[in-house]
Amino acid sequence: MAGTLDAPRYHGRWHRPRTSVFWWLESWRYTRFVLRELTSVCVAWTALVLMAYVGAAGLGAEALATFLSWMGAPWLVAWHVVVLAGLVYHSVSWFSLAPSAMVVRVGGRRVPASLIVGGNVAAWVVVSAALLWLAGRA
Amino acid sequence: MSRRVAPLLWLLFSAGGTVAAFFYPALLLIVAFVLPFGYRDGTELSLAGLLQPAVVRGLLVVVVALPLFHWAHRFRYTLYDGLQLKHLAVLIAVLCYGSALASTFVAAYLLFTLP
Numbered sequence: 727m728a729g730t731l732d733a734p735r736y737h738g739r740w741h742r743p744r745t746s747v748f749w750w751l752e753s754w755r756y757t758r759f760v761l762r763e764l765t766s767v768c769v770a771w772t773a774l775v776l777m778a779y780v781g782a783a784g785l786g787a788e789a790l791a792t793f794l795s796w797m798g799a800p801w802l803v804a805w806h807v808v809v810l811a812g813l814v815y816h817s818v819s820w821f822s823l824a825p826s827a828m829v830v831r832v833g834g835r836r837v838p839a840s841l842i843v844g845g846n847v848a849a850w851v852v853v854s855a856a857l858l859w860l861a862g863r864a
Numbered sequence: 865m866s867r868r869v870a871p872l873l874w875l876l877f878s879a880g881g882t883v884a885a886f887f888y889p890a891l892l893l894i895v896a897f898v899l900p901f902g903y904r905d906g907t908e909l910s911l912a913g914l915l916q917p918a919v920v921r922g923l924l925v926v927v928v929a930l931p932l933f934h935w936a937h938r939f940r941y942t943l944y945d946g947l948q949l950k951h952l953a954v955l956i957a958v959l960c961y962g963s964a965l966a967s968t969f970v971a972a973y974l975l976f977t978l979p
Contacts, residue, residue: 747948763942769884770935772892773928777971779895780915780924784978797900806896813889820885827878846885854890861894862902 762819768812821846873937873961880934883927891927921975929968936960 750760782793796802824846825839915921940960943949949956 750946760946763938766935766938769888769931772888773932775895776891776928777974781974784974794900797896806892810889810892813892817885817889820881850886853886857890857894861898
């Protein structure tokens with residue numbers, strides 16, 4: 727820049743420290759943040775699996791059986807354990823952020839954060855139990 | 865343009881995050897573990913009866929679509945910040961929201977052409 731018209735001749739070099747692409751490995755807080763953001767990949771994967779399931783079911787019993795035998799492949803089962811852990815992390819972190827996203831007042835008093843988180847988690851458990859029960863009966 | 869769309873994208877992000885938080889762990893548990901390894905043959909499951917009402921199909925489209933937009937929004941920022949790809953902003957946004965939108969159409973097509 728030195729010598730051009732729009733910058734002072736003897737201006738020092740701008741100090742712009744380069745951030746490493748692996749900045750999120752520097753501290754556990756950052757790593758946790760990136761892991762939380764990456765749970766969206768688990769969410770998208772699950773959406774695709776649900777679509778594939780419905781698609782296979784639409785093709786008939788044979789296609790559905792093939793699909794389910796694929797789902798039993800060891801590498802896919804291992805991956806799904808990871809995905810499930812990611813989904814649970816998403817749920818837990820989502821619910822624990824809920825009090826910052828919604829401020830509930832009852833009788834002019836703010837409902838304590840722990841109550842909002844607790845209510846969400848309780849609803850989550852009930853919904854999950856209902857879905858699993860439904861799957862066992864269908 | 866982007867200033868007008870941004871609130872809608874954040875709304876889809878948080879709606880999708882909520883749907884995924886409540887339903888996805890159980891749904892994955894069912895499709896990836898209970899049905900393939902269940903105590904009964906998964907093929908005898910009668911989805912047809914369960915999915916007959918149009919309301920149920922519509923709800924399922926929502927249950928698939930909203931979390932996809934949640935992913936699109938969150939993953940877009942993960943790429944920006946995590947991999948420092950700010951210069952590819954437009955391309956990343958188009959790919960993320962575009963694939964979420966395309967998948968939504970596929971999901972709707974699959975669900976509403978079910979026998």
